[in-house]
Structure formats: C-alpha cells, structure tokens
Amino acid sequence: MQTGPQTLTCKFHVLLNLGVQFLFLALGTCFANPQESLPSVPGAQVETLQAALKAFQDNRFDDALRGLTLAEQEQPSSAQIRNLRGIVLVRLRRNSEAAEEYREATRLDPSLEDAYKNLGFLEWTEHHLESARVKLQRALELAPDDSFAHYYLGRVQLDAGLYESAFQELDRSGIAWPADPQFLMEATNGYLVLRRQEKAREVIARLSTMQLSDSEAAVFTRLLISARDNATAIDVLRRLIERQNPAGPRWARVDLALSYLMAGNYEKAAAQSQMSIEAQQFARAPGEEAASAWSVIGIAKARIGQSDAAVDAFRHAAKLDSHREEHWLNLTRELMESNRFAEAISAAQEALRSNPESYALHLRLGAAYLSSDRYSESESVFRRLVAAGDPLPTSYVGLAQVLLRTGRAEEAVSELAAAGKKLGPNFLISYFQGLALDRAARPAEAISAFQDAIRLNPGSSEAHLGLGKTELLVGHNNEAIAELQKCLRLSPGNLQAKRLLSQAYRRAGDIQAASRYSHETTEKEPTPQNDLLGDFILPEWQSPPEPAGQ
Secondary structure, three states: OOOOHHHHHHHHHHHHHHHHHHHHHHOOOOOOOOOOOOOOOOHHHHHHHHHHHHHHHOOOHHHHHHHHHHHHHHOOOOHHHHHHHHHHHHHOOOHHHHHHHHHHHHHHOOOOHHHHHHHHHHHHHOOOHHHHHHHHHHHHHHOOOOHHHHHHHHHHHHHOOOHHHHHHHHHHHOOOOOOOHHHHHHHHHHHHHOOOHHHHHHHHHHHOOOOOOHHHHHHHHHHHHHOOOHHHHHHHHHHHHHOOOOOHHHHHHHHHHHHHHHOOOHHHHHHHHHHHHHHOOOOOOHHHHHHHHHHHHHHHHHHOOOHHHHHHHHHHHHHHOOOOHHHHHHHHHHHHHOOOHHHHHHHHHHHHHHOOOOHHHHHHHHHHHHHOOOHHHHHHHHHHHHHOOOOOOHHHHHHHHHHHHOOOHHHHHHHHHHHHHHHOOOHHHHHHHHHHHHHOOOHHHHHHHHHHHHHHOOOOHHHHHHHHHHHHHOOOHHHHHHHHHHHHHHOOOOHHHHHHHHHHHHHOOOHHHHHHHHOOOOOOOOOOOOOOOOOOOOOOOOOOOOOOOO
C-alpha cells in the first residue's frame, strides 16, 4: 500500500493527538485534543513517536524519553514534541527539566495552550501558586472552555484562599470533585469563610461517608465545629475513640470534650475530660494535656454555675502548666466574676511570676485592682502598659476608667485623645471619650464622640444609650428619644434606657408614652463596665501524633 506525504501528515497528527490524550489520562487529568496542524514528516519519525508512546503506555518512561528525545532532534522546532517530553519527565520525577520543556514549547509556539496548561499544573503541584495562576489564565485565554484549565485554576485559587474565584473556576470546569479528603476539607473551609452554609453542609455530608485518617479526622471535626455541626463532630470523635488505635483515643478524647463544650453539653464535657485525666492518656506532654483537660472542666463548671468547682479546676490547670497564660486568665476571670477580687489579684501576681512578659496578665492585674477599688495600683499598671506603647485600646480604656472613678474626667479626656491619635479610629476609644467628655461637662463634644462610636459600631446599645442620655441633657428631646429607642431595640431589657425615655417623653409633652416607662425608673445605675475581662479561653484542639518515620 502506498503512503503519500499527506497521509503521513494526517497519521502523525492523529498519533500525536492520541499520544497526548493518553499521557494526560495517565496523569489523572482531563484533556481536550489540540487542534494545531503539524508539518509533513517522514514515516521514520512516525515510527519513532509510535515507539515512544508505546513505551510510555507500558510504563517504560526512560525508553519513552529516549524516543521523544530522538524525535525532538529530528524535529527541533516542534512545540508539541517538547510538550510531550515534559509530560514524560514529570513521570520520571524530573520536574525542573519538565518545566523547561514546557517553557520551550510555549516559546516555539506561543499559541500552544496545552503547554501553558501543563506548566500551570506542574507549578501548582510544586505550590508555586502565582506562577501557576498566570500559566493557567494564559491557557484559558487561548482556550476559554478548557475544563482542565478551569479546574486547576480553581485548585490554585483554593490553595491561595481566594475562595470566591476558586469556586467560580471549579464550577466552570464541570469536573466532578475527587474523593480527596484534604481538597474537600479545604473546600468546606472556603464555603464556611464565604458563609455559604448549605454548600459547606453538602461537602461535609460527603466527607462524613469517607474513611479518614486520624489527622484528617482532627481537621474535619474542627470544620464541623465551625459549621456548628457539633453532633457530627461528636460522632466522628466517638468512632475514633472506639478504634483499636492506641494513639487515637489520647488526642481524640480531649477534642471530644471540647466538642461537647462547644455544643453546650457542659456535663458531658466535664465528664469526658475527667475520664481523660483518670486514664492518664497524656503521653506526649502530660502536664500540658492534663492542664487542657482541667481547663475544659473549669469552663464547663463555670457555665453551669458551679463557681467553686470551676476555680478548683482552673487552679489545677495553672499548676500543671504554669507558663501558659490562658490557664491563669481563666482562673482570674472566674474569681472576678465571683467577686473574689483579693484572690484574683493574688492569682494574677503569681501568674506574672511565671509569665512576666504577658500583656494579658498585666492587663488582668490592672482590672482586678480596678474592680476592688485599689485605684492607685490599677493606675500604675495601666500607665506602664500605655508607656510601653500598647497597640491595643484596652489599657487606655482601663486607665480612663480609673481616672473617671477618681474624679479626673479632664485627664481621662486627654489620655483618650492621645490614644485616638496613636491608634486611629477605634470604637472603644470613641465610646469612652464620650463618657469622659460627658463627665467633664462638655456635652457637645461628648455627642460628637458618641456619634463617632456609633459609626464604628452601629450595633452597640451602650453607645446609643450614651448618646441618648447626652442629647437629653442638652434638651434635644426628639434626638434623645430616637437614640434611646435604638438602644432598646438592641437591648430590650435595658432599664436605664427606659427610665431616660420616660423623662424624654415627659419633657416632650407625651405623657402617655412617658407613663409606659415610668414603672421602670427605680433601678440602680449600672456598674461601669471595664471591658477588660473577656470570655474564657478554650484550650487548643489536640492533633494526632505524626506517624512513625515521618
């Protein structure tokens, strides 16, 4: 049978296309056949390529590379052969050489979309995300409907935390997501960040059916907690504990206790932590892990109102791991919540002996002094923090409260003004500046400060209350009524707002409206808040130990 040049050209074109398609399938990727036309080639080159592709099919990658190298020598201007050599080099784990082949292919033929796509894929596997993004975007400029390029551009964006773009590209690809737990967990996290709860739950449902390693299960349970799917998190951890893996229960028991705590099941959280302590399953860092278990017990007991038991548990945690400020902060918080200020001061001082550089513990000591009316000591602590260049507003607020309680409103105004210049716009600074200016009999400036605070945090009932009170003071009855009503919408049980509303309506001549709030006018003034306690600090989630040999 005679074979003419045109027939050989077509045969070469089909063979090369089929070879590229096969190579992509072998790499587990999607592929769309290239449409480039090729020059006429002798039949010997067809045989060389056919032998190279057959060697690749048989997993004889060295032979495949030799054949493609010979073909490249015979056809040095062929971008497609360079592209094929890159694919084989990847299989030989010679990625840097593969990247050079792909780059040469794009130089020889800037319109060869496959080479950009392959190079982008390779850069993604090497976690060179910016370079991968550029190459895959170039591939899509050349072939806008390429599923492979859309899919891996989506993976690049996912790894980079650019979730909106990532999901757009993954959706455009039309490719089914693989049964890859790490990929699915990152996708879940992306949906949670974007607050797309329904999509997150869809991926969670798929992950729930998969067999996960200990490390994957650890990440998965934390995602479940973030998705507020506490029941599934608890189920996953309980199944892990039932495994006969001796390493599993040690870390999973602590995480299970934390899951119960996050789910609001405080009795079970405390019981699970107690079981971990009694089992002494803390092999890696006994003091630290046992301290975490005691910390969970302390938080759980505090939540159900068993303050003495909570304090006892927090003391155990602090004793076992005295260099972790979190345990001391939890202990001093519970002591202060129970009005045991002398003990809180003593505990904070003891904590600072173990953690002398802890900003949070110095702040807590200042707050404990403030709450026990030891203003001189409190002022000294807060001034040291301010002088040290505190980048947060908290110590300035603490100092302002000391000054306000000791009748130095003008000095408080000055300190807060300095803080505002240093820190820039800040809700707490503006709010307390409004309080200080009001106390200093500077109502017009106080109104402006409260308005700044509301712009920074429209949902603050306290700021609306402060503004409404000051507007009432200067006779702006309608403005006062509007702000106090906003306060009540945000905090319906606020007795002070109701008392002030009664006064405002009465001054405005609306006796009927005033009478609705008149029965609420006997409450005491609320105790000034200190904004220095915060909530309990949860122990860190545990992680399974690394497998041996890693």
